[in-house]
Amino acid sequence: MINRVCLVGRLTKDPELKYTPNGVAVANFVLAVNRPFSNQQGERDADFIQIVVWRKQAENAAQFLKKGNLAGVDGRIQTRSYENNEGRRVFVVEVVAESVQFLEPKGSNGQHGNNNQGGLSPSGNHDPFANSGGPIDIGDADLPF
Structure with missing residues (x-):
């Protein structure tokens, strides 16, 4: 049997980090994942998927991920139920x-979209492939083969 999930989406809020009574870290966050098709109004809908991550990965997620960040998640689907305060099964x-x-x-703060003007990469280096549609000026001596 196979239970495997691979998702890419944006966090809807900062991860919530907690610890079990035994001291095991657990973080929860919601990932907004766009659907691959548009609705009747031409807009892309999204699914909001609850993510649970444990131990060191939980601490890392809580420390480095923030609302709006793009993240990839690989894991498995799990179902559970509990009885709420009103006595109903959830x-x-x-x-x-x-x-x-x-x-x-790091430090992008979930700003998506290309604000990269002038062909500079985020690190400040010149990106020869940015804002280009024409041929690339590379000589034979520059090729590694």
């Missing part, structure tokens, strides 16, 4: 992350 579907990847550079 069913929960969540993804238990085995791996969380930070897909944006």
Whole structure:
């Protein structure tokens, strides 16, 4: 049997880090994942998926991920239920992350969109492929083969 999930989306709020009574770190966050098609108004809908991550990955996620950051999650779907304060049974579907990847550079603060003017990369280096549609000026001596 296979239970595998791979998601890429943006955090809807900062991760919430807690510790179990035994001192094990657990973080929760919601990942907004765009659907691959548009609705009747031509807009892209998103699914909001609850993510649970444990131990060191939980601490890292809470420390480095913030609302709006792009993240990749690899894990499995888990279902559970509990009885709420009103005595009703509540069913929960969540993804238990085995791996969380930070897909944006540190300090980007979830700013998506290309504000890269003048062909400079975020590190300040010249990017020869930015804002270009024409041929690239590379001589034979520059090629590694």
